[in-house]
Amino acid sequence: MKAYKTAMIPSSSPLIGITLDSEDPGGYSKFPWYALRQNYCSAVTASGGIPVVLPHEPSAVPAYLDLLDGLVVTGGNFDVDPALFGANEKHDTVKVKAARTEFEWAITRGMLERNKPVLGICGGQQLLNVVLGGTLIQHIPDAVQDALAHEQPNPRNEPGHPVQITGGSLLHRIVGTTELPVNSAHHQAVDTVAPGAVCDAVAPDGVIEGIEHPGYRFCIGVQWHPEFFISEGDRKLFSAFIAACKK
Structure with missing residues (x-):
């Protein structure tokens, strides 16, 4: 992993909420626990923000919305329930x-x-x-012919x-290039892009790797993990x- 520059972050820097993954008892603890890779926070700090991790407390969403200047919705060991995008069946690999x-839906919408x-x-x-x-592909290997190894080895x-x-x-204007090397750790992807988004x-292999919605000040989703900063484009995206978030 590449090193991050460390510097004093002004107290006026934007507060950036970062969602957590959750796990059942076992492994780290005999009780339920949250999980987050450190580089999500490090990437925010290196880019001039102050990271604030967000426990899954729906009742706290109104307070978070007042507090936060921006939101990072993270990846993790989970899938969105197919029922939420109108699917009648759930693939065997789906883990909800x-x-x-529930929490991420509420805070993202807010x-x-x-x-x-x-x-x-x-x-x-x-x-x-x-x-x-929009909707999702539930399992790329079953839906995309000659798919790449999106769960890279x-x-x-x-x-x-x-x-x-x-x-x-907007993504092109940010990264300044038409091709970007990315890391890949997913078995699902966007199927139908949401109305108004592009x-x-x-x-x-044709798998959608990024979406944005021009109707909002900044609304971008990427399928890769730019928090690893494996390219200058990743740094530019976080910046x-x-x-x-400062505007």
């Missing part, structure tokens, strides 16, 4: 976490209603697309495949997100 999704910046990462992009009214801090960035999109990045 109802409490996590941030969008207030037109505060939202960045969805991996499973966070999938959640964002469904909140906006090499380490996550290395590229797994490139993506093509749509010219003229696809802004695609993998070589643009934090800059939007």
Whole structure:
């Protein structure tokens, strides 16, 4: 993993909510526990924000919405319940976490209603697309012919495949290139892009890797994990997100 620059962060820096994953008892603790990779927080700090991790407390959502300047919806060991996007069946590989999704749905919708910046990462992009009214592919290997290894075998801090960035999109203006090397750790993806949103990045096998909604101040989802900073484009994405949170 690449090192992050450390510096004093002004107290006036934007507060960035970061959602947590959750796990049942076992492994780290005999009781239920939350999980978050450190680099989600480090990427926010390195880009000029102050990270605030968010326990899954729906009753706290109104207070979070008043407090936060931006939201990062993270990835994790979970899938969005297919019933939420109108699917009649659930693939055998789908793993839902109802409490996590209930909380993330509420806070994501609330941030969008207030037109505060939202960045969805991996499973966070999938959640964002469904909140906006889109659908998902439940299992890429069963739905995409000749699919790439989207759950890459090499380490996550290395590229797994490139993506093509749509010219003229906000993402393109941010990263300044039409191709970006990305890491890949997902078995689901966007199927139907939500109404009003647009696809802004695609993998070589046609899998949608990025969405954005021009109707909001900053609303971007990416299927990869830019918090690893494996490219300058990833750094630029986080910097643009934090800059939007300052406005």
